[in-house]
Amino acid sequence: MPEDRLSTTLSALADPTRRAILARLSLGEASVGELAEPFEMSLPAVSKHLKVLERAGLISRGREAQWRPCRLEAAPLRDVNSWLDSYRRFWEEKFDRLDAYLQELQKVDPDAGKN
Secondary structure, eight states: OOOOHHHHHHHHHTSHHHHHHHHHHTTOOBOHHHHHTTSSSOHHHHHHHHHHHHHTTSEEEOOBTTBOOEEEOOHHHHHHHHHHHHHHHHHHHHHHHHHHHHHHHHHHOTTTTOO
């Protein structure tokens, strides 16, 4: 059964190295060598991370003579954000209810929460 796009994106984002690569690419295009600089790993290891990101649609690679710049592709991140929005609303509602409850407690006992 093929993975859905959201699962592929979340799987790619699960690795801190790949998240750091995306953070760097949010500043602009970079070569594999430039992306590898902050990590203590080989270029082939960084290339494997890039392949995972590319397969998830999070990056694309261009070709300019011998230079193959990588660039961030944000569409899959927009999909993750949309999926998370429903949970964000869920937690905001919970916090709003908690806030209302705490305000009710303070009306009943104005000294509640004070040391």
